[in-house]
Amino acid sequence: MTKPTKPSNRLETLLTVQEVADLDGVSEKTVRRAIATGALDVLRIGPGGRLIRIEPAAHRAYRNRSRE
Template sequence: MPPQKNPTKDAARLKTVKQVAFEDNVSEKTVRRAIDAGLLEVIRTGPRGRLIRIHPDAHMAYRRRRDW
């Protein structure tokens, strides 16, 4: 039987808009613009999908496209 993924462990790795902005040294508004433009893939959680979380792999893909 293959090992099962632990959703709690994966959820702990997800980043907020604020964390991504801090790591990239840009404003939160810049990150939100990238999300709106479809350049940064996000996971929407919480009531009605209002909370935005970014998987580290999606963040790295965004950074590679931007040539950081």
């Protein structure tokens, strides 16, 4: 008999739009603009992809690009 696997804790490591805004010291609207222009890569989760989550690596890449 195989041991059941644990559910992934990946969602716990993903950031929300508000968390990214707080980390960068900008408004949520600024983060949403970056998403709309494609400057910040996101994951869309749930029915219709309404929930937006950002991987920490994507956030770091966005911050590095915006500082250049």
